[in-house]
Amino acid sequence: MIDIKRIHLPVDEVLERLCQLLVERCCAVLVAAPGAGKTTRVPVALQQQPWLAGRKILMLEPRRLAARAAAQRMAQEMGEAVGATVGYRTRLDTRVSAATRIEVVTEGVLTRMILDDPSLDDYGVVIFDEFHERSLVADTGLALALEVQKALRPDLRLLVMSATLDAAAVTRVLGDAPLIECPGRTFAVDVSYSPPGNTPWLEHAAQVVRQSLPHTEGSVLVFVPGHREMHRLLALLDGSLPADCRLYALAGSLSPAAQDQVLGVEPDGARKVVIATAVAETSLTIPGIRLVVDGGYQRLPVFDVGAGMGRLVTRRVSRAAADQRAGRAGRQAPGRAIRLWSPSEVLAAHTPPEILSADLCALVLDLAEWGCRDPAQLDWLDVPPAPAWQRARGVLNMLGLLDDSGALTEMGRRCRRLPLHPRLARMLVAGRDTGRARLAAQLAVLLDGSVPLPSGTTDLHRQLVLFDNSRVSAALNRELKPLLRDQKAEAGAPRADDVGELLLCAFPERLARRRPGKTPRYLLRNGRGAWLASDSELADAGWLVAASLDGDAREARIFSAAAVDESIVETLFADDIETREVILSAEQGKVRCVRQRLLGAITLGETPVAQPDVDTLRVFFLSQLQQQGAQVLPWTPALRQWQARVQRLHALAPTQWPDVSDEKLVHSAAEWAAPFLDNVARARNWSALPLHDALYCLLDYSQQQQLDALLPTHVQVPSGSRLAIDYLVEGDPVLRVKLQEMFGMQQTPTLAQGNIGLQLHLLSPAQRPVAVTADLASFWQQGYPQVRKDLRGRYPKHPWPEDPLTAVAQRGVKRRAD
Numbered sequence: 001m002i003d004i005k006r007i008h009l010p011v012d013e014v015l016e017r018l019c020q021l022l023v024e025r026c027c028a029v030l031v032a033a034p035g036a037g038k039t040t041r042v043p044v045a046l047q048q049q050p051w052l053a054g055r056k057i058l059m060l061e062p063r064r065l066a067a068r069a070a071a072q073r074m075a076q077e078m079g080e081a082v083g084a085t086v087g088y089r090t091r092l093d094t095r096v097s098a099a100t101r102i103e104v105v106t107e108g109v110l111t112r113m114i115l116d117d118p119s120l121d122d123y124g125v126v127i128f129d130e131f132h133e134r135s136l137v138a139d140t141g142l143a144l145a146l147e148v149q150k151a152l153r154p155d156l157r158l159l160v161m162s163a164t165l166d167a168a169a170v171t172r173v174l175g176d177a178p179l180i181e182c183p184g185r186t187f188a189v190d191v192s193y194s195p196p197g198n199t200p201w202l203e204h205a206a207q208v209v210r211q212s213l214p215h216t217e218g219s220v221l222v223f224v225p226g227h228r229e230m231h232r233l234l235a236l237l238d239g240s241l242p243a244d245c246r247l248y249a250l251a252g253s254l255s256p257a258a259q260d261q262v263l264g265v266e267p268d269g270a271r272k273v274v275i276a277t278a279v280a281e282t283s284l285t286i287p288g289i290r291l292v293v294d295g296g297y298q299r300l301p302v303f304d305v306g307a308g309m310g311r312l313v314t315r316r317v318s319r320a321a322a323d324q325r326a327g328r329a330g331r332q333a334p335g336r337a338i339r340l341w342s343p344s345e346v347l348a349a350h351t352p353p354e355i356l357s358a359d360l361c362a363l364v365l366d367l368a369e370w371g372c373r374d375p376a377q378l379d380w381l382d383v384p385p386a387p388a389w390q391r392a393r394g395v396l397n398m399l400g401l402l403d404d405s406g407a408l409t410e411m412g413r414r415c416r417r418l419p420l421h422p423r424l425a426r427m428l429v430a431g432r433d434t435g436r437a438r439l440a441a442q443l444a445v446l447l448d449g450s451v452p453l454p455s456g457t458t459d460l461h462r463q464l465v466l467f468d469n470s471r472v473s474a475a476l477n478r479e480l481k482p483l484l485r486d487q488k489a490e491a492g493a494p495r496a497d498d499v500g501e502l503l504l505c506a507f508p509e510r511l512a513r514r515r516p517g518k519t520p521r522y523l524l525r526n527g528r529g530a531w532l533a534s535d536s537e538l539a540d541a542g543w544l545v546a547a548s549l550d551g552d553a554r555e556a557r558i559f560s561a562a563a564v565d566e567s568i569v570e571t572l573f574a575d576d577i578e579t580r581e582v583i584l585s586a587e588q589g590k591v592r593c594v595r596q597r598l599l600g601a602i603t604l605g606e607t608p609v610a611q612p613d614v615d616t617l618r619v620f621f622l623s624q625l626q627q628q629g630a631q632v633l634p635w636t637p638a639l640r641q642w643q644a645r646v647q648r649l650h651a652l653a654p655t656q657w658p659d660v661s662d663e664k665l666v667h668s669a670a671e672w673a674a675p676f677l678d679n680v681a682r683a684r685n686w687s688a689l690p691l692h693d694a695l696y697c698l699l700d701y702s703q704q705q706q707l708d709a710l711l712p713t714h715v716q717v718p719s720g721s722r723l724a725i726d727y728l729v730e731g732d733p734v735l736r737v738k739l740q741e742m743f744g745m746q747q748t749p750t751l752a753q754g755n756i757g758l759q760l761h762l763l764s765p766a767q768r769p770v771a772v773t774a775d776l777a778s779f780w781q782q783g784y785p786q787v788r789k790d791l792r793g794r795y796p797k798h799p800w801p802e803d804p805l806t807a808v809a810q811r812g813v814k815r816r817a818d
Helices: 015-024 038-046 064-078 107-116 136-151 167-173 201-215 227-237 256-263 319-330 361-370 386-398 410-416 422-433 437-448 460-468 470-483 496-506 566-572 614-628 637-652 662-667 674-683 691-696 701-710 776-791
Strands: 027-032 056-060 086-089 102-105 123-128 157-162 179-182 189-193 219-223 245-250 271-276 289-294 297-304 309-316 335-339 511-514 521-524 529-531 543-549 555-563 578-587 590-599 602-609 714-716 722-726 734-738 759-763 769-773
Touching: 015 027, 015 038, 015 157, 015 179, 027 038, 027 167, 038 056, 038 064, 038 102, 038 123, 038 157, 056 107, 064 086, 064 102, 064 256, 102 107, 107 136, 107 361, 123 136, 136 157, 136 361, 189 319, 201 219, 201 227, 201 271, 201 289, 201 335, 219 319, 227 245, 227 271, 245 256, 289 319, 319 335, 361 386, 361 410, 361 422, 386 422, 410 422, 422 437, 422 496, 437 460, 437 496, 460 496, 460 555, 496 543, 496 555, 496 566, 511 602, 521 543, 578 614, 590 614, 614 674, 637 691, 637 701, 674 691, 759 776, 769 776
Parallel strands: 027 157, 027 179, 056 102, 056 123, 086 102, 123 157, 189 335, 219 271, 219 289, 245 271, 289 335, 529 555, 734 759
Antiparallel strands: 297 309, 511 521, 511 543, 521 529, 543 555, 578 590, 590 602, 714 722, 722 734, 759 769
């Protein structure tokens, strides 16, 4: 047994209980407040448990800086070097040996380990540390580990640890796992607020640091959201601090040596002012911190339509994150926290899980390797949203990484092994296959945002020269190293066309052609419009590949791109170029047609066609119908009446009668008009369509008979006349009839077996309406006497009997007595 010389920490009080629970159960949850010591003490305690049976411990840390620091702290307490009993694996660095029993890994590494060795035979327990951060890869790792436990390794232990956590949800997904809670070892922290007012918040942060140092005994930790703000604040504070203070930056992209310097004790006892991103929120203890200045912002990963993959956006911190940050000032002694926002500002309780808003391409690719094409097959704390899942599948299919069924292709397997977004991995594979691996890797790092670089230009080819900047060269080389294993460095400076061609492998739908005109406006292959700033170096480029745009769906702004020659487009997308005949216009039987070469929405070229084929004409006329509507059809008044009759029966019985509205006819024209479109195509005019025959085919013989019976075109009135019914009016159909022709009829006729009324427009001898009624009996009693009084003198040759119900209906004037 290893003799560990160490100070007592709160988590030591629950270690025995935790170890016993993992003897009895295969899952457990440990909620330990900041400063409890869970990260360094729990793995060491578990490695001595007999149920490990010679297997190792695998612990997930969400950040690589925290992973290195945790491994170093455990090794230090054991009196060993990192890589002996305790080691770590990150994307950029690995320190393990045959003697290693505890491996601390970062998130991407854990997923790859599970996919490469689904049974995890070498490991007896997987620990998920700082799980409250709810990163996408941590959620994925837990879901996969549960599947391993369920299907292959029922003896595999799973332990979820966190400082703040929705413990109920986690214990539930772990099969009602037991929960242990442990207090932390923190001192009192006095929290105050100092909103910036009209001052830019970074300048205000610098002022707060300067003003607070004389009243602070120890070191200062300042939280900023990202690298850009970190370097800006470093510049604002440089040269303005007391002589006993040293200024440091702390971020995941720093070299291990620089990180160690920040986390170590100054040999001369000097104080530190550390400008840090969110990597300093948890797991890390920076010695001597007595004051935390919290800018109140964080970077969160979301799917960016403009970038076509995930990106980081700046948002307010949650209450939980703000409390975590403030707690860093109370790790070793009482401290202070100054928050640079108003105390009245309402913060969200927790940061939303990344899986609900992030780009899911990498997740879908990983799960395809696992054989999972439906996320519902796994146990999740939050199921990946279906729209984001389908969008990711579409992107991977477009890149050739998944086939149409969602299965992994050989190209997909190659890309999955790379620690990059699938788009960038596809570009790197293309670079390796064509001897441009370093250029592809540089572009990947540039687009991935792993190394902070100033922009200053939209031209990615020109941005590559920024890699010579001494401030970023070391960080760049660290990022490039794992991407360039076994690759020979290509000679010479990269050509602009090489940059564009490689980008096309990552963003094939972002190929853009310049539109005619003076302003740099472009049409993308996917149909979107885009524009460049007029002073962009690429403003005259005929073709380009847009790597980053804003989210405007109609006319997006291009932020970064590379020019590409049309010959490369023709070669690279030769199999995707389509040829089709397109009719541009058809007037009075004259058709203007061209043959186009198309790449998505982009027209590569066109030539005139003297005699378009019938299929092209059919497509054109159907398109014309869609655009101009049903009025282009050769309607007659009788056909419009037929349409109105059928539509009224459809309203009564939608399942028994077809919808023949204009909208439906236009939408379904390819079906009902199909047998007759050749006539239209040959005549090159809709007037050749036998619309009567086409429409009547929508009813079977029985329906045609019922239509005439239920809603006849004409009705016979008492005078013997057969008069047309108007079905095109709003409301009930209308029968216009001279009043004298209705003598003797007691009730208004009805239609459709009494389900539809008939409105009577009773006309004078001059064919003008004298009454409108749907109740003829009421009219004879109440309305007719006044009409008779008003009109009998005006039309004396026409009959105006006192009793219209006993009078004989007639069409013309009074009959002469014999």
